[in-house]
Amino acid sequence: MNTYDTCIAGAGGVVGSAILRNLSARGLSVIGLEKHDGPARETSGLNSRVIHSGFHETRGTLKSRLALDGSRMVTEYARHKGIRLLNTGMLIAIPRHPIGAGLWRELDSVWRLWRGGKAQGVEFRWILSRAGVRTIAPIEASGGIFIPSVSVIDVMQLVTSLQRDALENATEIRYGAEILGIDVAGDRYVLTTASGSFASRSLINSAGLGAAEVSRMAGGPEYAVERIRGEYYELRGGMERWNIRTLVYPAMPGRSRSKGIHLGPRTDGRLFVGPDATPADSEPTPKDVFVRAARNFLPQITDADLEYAYAGIRPKYGSDFQIRLDRTHPPLVNLIGIDSPGLSSAMAIAEYAGSLLCKTIRDGERLQHSFR
Ligand SMILES: Cc1cc2nc3c(=O)[nH]c(=O)nc-3n(C[C@H](O)[C@H](O)[C@H](O)COP(=O)(O)OP(=O)(O)OC[C@H]3O[C@@H](n4cnc5c(N)ncnc54)[C@H](O)[C@@H]3O)c2cc1C
Incomplete structure (x- = not known):
């Protein structure tokens, strides 16, 4: 079985797609797993399409920082790629x-x-x-x-564009691949899905409404998420x-x-x-x-x-996004409670989660090196 550097659980959502693009651009081999047969079938496709400025968020929260950065990133990206964006204010x-x-x-x-x-x-x-x-x-x-500065965006165009970018690098996306079980086998995750098994050296859990269940399957913390x-x-x-x-x-x-x-x-x-x-x-x-x-x-x-x-339906866990490194060996990054403004923040969330993962991988490699 091919072992990928990382696996994204929930690759059909806007956040999963942004993470795929971000990590593949960093040179990692990435597999994205999505339970539905196409993109944006859950929260990402059933929202208000608003690229919020961060105006509504409480200063000092992760939401405020990522909405502020993310809204600028996605606006610039959409203009560059010709994605439909209506500057409504x-x-x-x-x-x-x-x-x-x-x-x-x-x-x-x-x-x-x-x-x-x-x-x-x-x-x-x-x-x-x-x-x-x-x-x-x-x-x-x-x-x-x-x-x-506020706009509304064509979400489907955004998600497909992010995925297209990722596919140009060493990325694969599997649709119809609901994750049913996860084993930790030494330094790897082995994920059993509805369409086969996949192995990866790290896992990013961006499964939206399914993220608490994916964390539980991966042996991570239990999260009581509201819907x-x-x-x-x-x-x-x-x-x-x-x-x-x-x-x-x-x-x-x-x-x-x-x-x-x-x-x-x-x-x-x-x-x-x-x-x-x-x-x-x-x-x-x-x-x-x-x-x-x-x-x-x-x-x-x-x-x-x-x-x-x-x-x-959006997942709610407290009042802020939770983006946490919940295990270091092998790395597990959980994204919990990515409710509004998750669409606006998606590209900044990807940068944040991607940096968290890459730093953990680098630290792990340094540690291994010093023990040799
Ligand atoms: C009513 C409403 C209005 C909103 N309005 C806005 C707005 O205007 N602006 C804004 O910025 N945000 C808005 N949001 C929030 C925004 O939609 C979300 O933050 C964003 O879509 C989250 O994206 P995601 O990729 O994390 O989740 P999702 O789109 O839910 O993606 C997660 C993916 O994981 C997959 N998955 C789940 N379990 C598994 C499994 N076991 N195996 C494989 N795949 C799995 C799902 O099928 C899904 O495709 C709104 C939300 C709602 C509900």
Whole structure:
């Protein structure tokens, strides 16, 4: 059996694909294993497609650092490769509530976001009037914050481009290869999959919703990961009908588990409302929640304008990404809880995880050398 330098579990996701590209460019022989028959079939293909600036993240977290770096990397990469990228900007808007507790809550949230975004050095501007809002989007809002650098991307084009780059180096990708068992045999992992067995000298676990299970199979730590579902409705008539070309987000309270149900233009001209954030095993969220969220900004919307589109599930483990070297011999790097903004951060996550692995391999080689 051929032994690869490293194996990526979950190679069909955007993070796995970015890691494949990163490690293959470093000259390692890489095998990527993916359980589905094609790319981006799970969380990576069922999200909002937003390349976040890091504005929403708490300073000092891994998420804030990787979102900031990753969003710049992926924007540059997409421009270079001709991947569809729509520079929408993001308006975090305060709806036109009557003065009262609601308005103060919204103002407090915007203020908190502003402090965080400013600390991160993300470029933005205050919009202080209804007329100012209307120069950005024809919505009902009394003001907010506008972040011009934010874009939406064609995820499928991104993932296939990252994989194409990796395949030009010493990389293989196996689809339909669900990892069913992992043995540690001396200095190697032997992975049993639905389509054969593979051996590698190290393992990067980027299996998204399956990452806790892959860690367990590899003899790594147990992680209790939550699954949070986000549903989307499509607005009939798309961007053209509603004349919305900017992402319109609500200002969410500090402890919120999501960035809120927003109006989301896409690179293909479609327009979506979503996502909510509920435990994956809960009942579907009533349509009315989405209608009301959309009507906050577009009061003319009726129930008939929204059509159910899709739902995505993200893994949640605490409030930050966990990218950990959980074993050194043979190296195991676990990526746990890669929720939003994992798409925006993917290329920076790949650089981080790739450096962690390569440093471990180098340290191991130095150690072996000094014992000789
Ligand atoms: C509703 C929603 C909205 C979001 N919006 C945004 C956004 O706008 N911007 C943003 O930056 N982020 C967003 N995110 C987060 C983003 O989608 C994720 O962080 C990102 O897609 C994670 O990519 P991944 O490659 O880690 O995971 P995945 O795409 O889930 O890839 C993991 C892969 O591992 C495979 N796998 C699992 N188990 C096994 C196994 N045993 N053997 C082989 N393969 C296995 C899976 O099939 C899957 O293809 C959103 C997420 C959700 C759910």
